[in-house]
Amino acid sequence: MAESTGWEPVPRSRTFELVLARIEEQILAGNLRVGDRLPPERELVEMLGVSRAAVREALRVLEAQGVLRSRVGTGPSSGSVIAAMPDEGLTQLLRLHIALANLPLDDVIEARATLERASARLAAGRVAEVDLEPMREPLTRMDEVGLPREAFNDYDTAFHVAIAEAGGNRLMADMTVAVRNAVRHTLLTAFNKIENWEKIAARLRAEHHRIYDAIEAGDAESAGNLVEAHVRGFHHDVVQTVLDRPDAPTSAR
Numbered sequence: 001m002a003e004s005t006g007w008e009p010v011p012r013s014r015t016f017e018l019v020l021a022r023i024e025e026q027i028l029a030g031n032l033r034v035g036d037r038l039p040p041e042r043e044l045v046e047m048l049g050v051s052r053a054a055v056r057e058a059l060r061v062l063e064a065q066g067v068l069r070s071r072v073g074t075g076p077s078s079g080s081v082i083a084a085m086p087d088e089g090l091t092q093l094l095r096l097h098i099a100l101a102n103l104p105l106d107d108v109i110e111a112r113a114t115l116e117r118a119s120a121r122l123a124a125g126r127v128a129e130v131d132l133e134p135m136r137e138p139l140t141r142m143d144e145v146g147l148p149r150e151a152f153n154d155y156d157t158a159f160h161v162a163i164a165e166a167g168g169n170r171l172m173a174d175m176t177v178a179v180r181n182a183v184r185h186t187l188l189t190a191f192n193k194i195e196n197w198e199k200i201a202a203r204l205r206a207e208h209h210r211i212y213d214a215i216e217a218g219d220a221e222s223a224g225n226l227v228e229a230h231v232r233g234f235h236h237d238v239v240q241t242v243l244d245r246p247d248a249p250t251s252a253r
């Protein structure tokens with residue numbers, strides 16, 4: 001049977017993935033850059049030796065990913081333009097992939113702790129240039145006693161996202177946002193199951209203020225340590241404990 005193993009026919013419906021791979025190769029090789037026009041559909045069909053349907057399918061996927069802007073016209077000058085990938089597109093993709101990968105929660109937390117530690121260090125390092133208001137606003141909102149848990153969770157997310165954005169590294173910020181959003185539902189589930197909520201909320205408030213103070217003081221070392229301890233501590237002491245109950249979900253979703 002060895003001669004047939006691994007040599008199954010390529011399903012026709014998968015041809016578009018090969019077209020996608022070819023276009024990706026051109027982008028990664030630097031032959032296609034932002035603003036460049038892709039060859040017209042007819043030329044792609046000829047050059048790649050595939051059906052028009054496969055080319056169209058591949059272009060649709062790239063458009064949905066925000067990599068291509070829609071085709072202009074139908075004449076000989078038609079062709080899709082390589083677009084700068086909008087931040088939102090990347091964040092959304094990462095979030096969906098993290099959710100769909102059904103990753104163990106521990107892996108997501110490890111990534112979160114590492115990313116947020118780095119972001120906080122960067123933010124503290126450039127405190128002179130950054131606007132602290134986007135961090136201060138959710139911090140103040142969370143101080144409100146009796147704030148509904150869902151709102152607390154949203155401001156908590158906003159606080160961490162603001163730190164990531166203050167770090168000034170867009171890729172790190174996008175990844176931080178995606179990972180934080182990927183655990184949003186898990187955190188909310190945990191928040192809603194906590195019995196001594198006001199006690200936990202008080203602890204989180206205090207930790208957030210210490211993180212903010214370290215960033216404001218430009219103390220990168222403390223800011224990084226505090227954020228990492230906050231992320232790990234909260235998951236270890238609160239989320240895991242609450243979600244370890246039999247009726248709780250076990251994945252990052």
Ligand SMILES: [Zn+2]
Pocket residue numbers: 156160204208230
């Ligand atoms: Zn937090």
